[in-house]
Amino acid sequence: MTGPNIKLKKRLLWVLAIFTLCTVGLVVRIAWIQIANGQEYQQKAFEQQTSNRTISPKRGTIYDRNMEPLAVSGSVETISCSPQVIKKQTKLDVDKIASDLAEILEMDKEKIKEKLTKSSRYELIKKKVDKEVGLKVRQWKKDNEIDGIYVDEDTKRFYPNGNLAAHVIGFTNIDNDGLDGVEKMMEKYLKGVPGKILSEVDASGVELSMGQEQYIQPQDGNDVVLTIDETIQYFAEKTLEKAIADNNVLNGATAIVMDPRNGEILALASKPDFDLNNPRAAPPGVDKTTWTGTSAKDVQYLQKTVWRNKAVVDTYEPGSTFKPITSAAGLEEGLITADTQVTDATIKVGGWSINCWKPNAHLHETFREGVYNSCNPVFVRLAQKMGIDKFYSYVKAFGFYKKTGIDLPGEASSIIHSNPTEINMCTASFGQRFQITPIQLIQAYGAIANGGELITPHVVKEVLDSSGNVIKRYEPNVVRRVISKQTSETLLDILRGVVDVGTGKNARVPGYKIGGKTGTSETIKNESLIATGKYDRYIASFAAIAPTDNPTLCVLVVLDYPDQFYHGGGMIVAPVVGKLIDEILTYQGVEKEYTEEDKKNLKKEVQVPDVKGKTLEEAIKMLKQNKLEYKIEGSNKDMKAVVEAQTPKSSALMIENSLVILYTYKPENEATVKVPDVKDKTVYEATQAFKSVGLNIRVNGTGTAVSQDKEAGKVVTKGTVVEVMFRNVVSD
Known part of the structure; x- marks a missing residue:
């Protein structure tokens, strides 16, 4: 009995041990599920049931x-x-x-x-x-x-x-x-x-x-x-579109308008652009039959063209628009004053000759005049006085070695010398052989305009909750002070002279004090020209500050690859910027302050009176009262003859001294005339040429005529208004 009982007891103990272990294992497993993973399984159960x-x-x-x-x-x-x-x-x-x-x-x-x-x-x-x-x-x-x-x-x-x-x-x-x-x-x-x-x-x-x-x-x-102003943005885009069309710009353009007091971007336009409601639509010139807008190839093309924000992601050589930075550094260091006598004679650096753009050079002039005339040797000599370390310390201080930090995606880094040589410095002094972004340049101009503080440009003003409460406001971020207020004021005065009498005078707007600088950089697009040293692609730009006595605007316009005879910033971009500033300041309610010379040359718009049915004597008297001139069509020129028709019609708005055609008979068709060619004529000469054949002129700009909106030889109705573009022939 003893033997079997012991065996049975051992078996029972083994069974009990196994059962106990299984029970403990189950308890541990249940505890693990309930405690450690309870929340996960509860979530899975909820998901299964809902x-x-x-x-x-x-x-x-x-x-x-x-x-x-x-x-x-x-x-x-x-x-x-x-x-x-x-x-x-x-x-x-x-x-x-x-x-x-x-x-x-x-x-x-x-x-x-x-x-x-x-x-x-x-x-x-x-x-x-x-x-x-x-x-x-x-x-x-x-x-x-x-x-x-x-x-x-x-x-x-x-x-x-x-x-x-x-x-x-x-x-x-x-x-x-x-x-x-x-x-x-x-x-x-x-x-x-x-x-x-x-x-x-x-x-x-x-x-x-x-x-x-x-x-x-x-x-x-x-x-x-x-911070964008919808109206100013509209002005900037329409102005840019016209500039692209007028100058056959092949590689797009950009315009930026910034308030230098706080870095707020009032307008930022980049062309070409796209419809936000259909951003993947086929860009102009693309085969629409094969276009999807979603393939990797199509998206890549969109990113390179219409989606590309040229103001932020493109780099370019600033050309002479960089010269105010060199000027600011020299003035701040006390190496030069506005009235210091300088020379723009040829400079030889490292086997290279740097000349003034003018064939006979300006030779001896004040530094102020050197900036007006945009003479490269003047800025090279100033940079040499500073030395490489000092010159590039200002380039760095003005923000050209770092991204601005604007709150838009894809901002590019500048391409600038890391270990500059003397020739690097000399060419950089007048804006050549390095690349920056447009947003970097306008940030630097903001520091010149606001008294010397470099401020981060930004497009977001504030964030609001559903009740309209401000939950986050973006205050101006002052990066550093780069120049003194005195240097800023001196440079603003010099830049105003650039527009009044220098290479930027095509940007002048009577009544507004505008300062600025032209820029033209040269690039070889066709590789076959490399050996010749000739250039076949230009980037024309103009950077401006207004009003110079109390700056509230910095404006930069860049045209990439204008395909026409005139390709300099002073000729084709300065008038664009001047017109844009005129529109913005007028919209903002800034009153014009005319000089006596401006008042003398100012021409007002007048309304054409209704002289139909009046005698010639009465009609002429009414026209003279409205400061309008006349030309009689018809054989009957007796002062008692009745005016049967007139061109322009009554209530039309015309510039003072414009011509009104008076008919002393009922014409079946209005009299016509061929448009004369006024290219290269002065405003006075062009006006007289048109009046002599019975046409009116709308003057756009100053200087000599470069184009007219109705081509020479075209037959038009007498009294027609022909818009003629005048430009001061300048370099840069």
């Missing part, structure tokens, strides 16, 4: 500085389905459902049917459909008693001004994620938090008939207010 659909939040609005909307979100619908729910409804004809939806949504039937028959709980059918289409789907569902097809709220981005400020605003993808511009940079504020619709379902994913549906409200995004 079905959810996402509700997109309303993306925040982007406003200009005057609260004009630039980017808004409109209400649309998203159509989705639950294949599991549809499968449970045995009476439903899936083929018919797919056919009906395809007709309403204008989609391929087979693609919809594929989604309806998948083994999943949720399938997206179509996003961003109009509210009217969503309403049709709802009504169709109701009429056919169909479950498992959902119509949920959604939003779609819309840009009311099309391509206005395209490179600043940027755009979103179909999921409302910011892809470029402010849309990308301010994503965390604009995006918002998605909401959900939660439904209780069984194990197969079918909604429970007695289950409750829970709606979690989405949190809309915050609004963003920009």
Whole structure:
């Protein structure tokens, strides 16, 4: 008995031990599941028992500085389905459902049917459909008693001004994620938090008939207010478009308008651009039959062309627009004054000869005059006085070695000397053989304008919550002081002289004090010309500050590759900037202060009186009272003869001393004349040439005539106004 009992007891002990170990293991495992992974399994159970659909939040609005909307979100619908729910409804004809939806949504039937028959709980059918289409789907569902097809709220981005400020605003993808511009940079504020619709379902994913549906409200995004002024942006873009057309610019252009007091960008335009509502559309000149806008090749092309913000991501040689930086350094170091006598005779550096652009040179002049005349040797000698270390310390201080930090994506770094030699310094002193971005240059001009402080340029002003409360304000960021207020004032006075009497005089606007500097850099586009040393591509620019006695504007316009005889910044860009400043300051309500000389030359617009039916004597008297001249058409020139017709018609606005044609007979057709060729004539000579044949002139600019809007020899009606562009022939 003893032997078997002991064996039995041992077996029982082993069984008990194994059972105990299993029990302990199960307890440990249960504890591990409940304590360590409890939250994870609870979430999985919740997901198994519920079905959810996402509700997109309303993306925040982007406003200009005057609260004009630039980017808004409109209400649309998203159509989705639950294949599991549809499968449970045995009476439903899936083929018919797919056919009906395809007709309403204008989609391929087979693609919809594929989604309806998948083994999943949720399938997206179509996003961003109009509210009217969503309403049709709802009504169709109701009429056919169909479950498992959902119509949920959604939003779609819309840009009311099309391509206005395209490179600043940027755009979103179909999921409302910011892809470029402010849309990308301010994503965390604009995006918002998605909401959900939660439904209780069984194990197969079918909604429970007695289950409750829970709606979690989405949190809309915050609004963003920009420093951009919609009106100034419009001025900048229209001015740039005209400059591109007038000068046949081949490689695009950019314009920046900044308030130097705080670094706020009032306008930033880059051409070519694109429609924000259709950013993937085929750019001009592209074969539309092969274009998709979504392939890697197409996207790469868009990034290189219309999506490219030339003001921020392109680098270029600034040319003579850099000379004020060299001037500021020399003035600040006390190496020169405005009235210091200088020479622009040829300088030889490292085997290279640096000459003045003028064949006979200006030779002896004051430093002020050297800046007016943009003489390269003047700036080379000044840089040599400073030495390499000192010169480049100012280049660095003005911000050219670092990105500005503007709140736009893709800002490029400058391409500038890391270990400069003397020849590097000498060519850099007049803006050649290194590259910077346009935004870097206007930041530096801002320091010259505001009394010497380098301020970070920015396009975002503030962020608002749904109640309009400011939750974040972007204050001006002063990087450092680079020059004294005295140096700033001296240089502003010199730059005003550049516009009044120097190479920038085509930018002059009577009544406004404008300072600025021309720039023309040279590039070899055709490699076959490298050996010849000739250039076939130019970048023309003009940088300006206004008004010079109290600067509120810095303006930079750059034209890349103007394809015409005149390619210098002083000839083709200075008048563009002058016109833009005139428009902006007038819009801002800045009154013009005319000099006596300006008042003498100022021509006002007058209204043409109605002289039809009057005698010649009466008509001439009325015209003289309105400071208008006349020309009589007809054989009857008796002062008692009656005026039967007139050109221009009454109420037309004309410049003082313009010509009105008086007819002493009833003409079947108005008298015509050939347009004379006034190229290279002065304003007075061109005016007399037109008046002699009975035509009027609209003068654009000063100097000599370079073009006219109605070509020589064209037959036009007498009294017609011909616009003639005049330019002062200058270098740079």
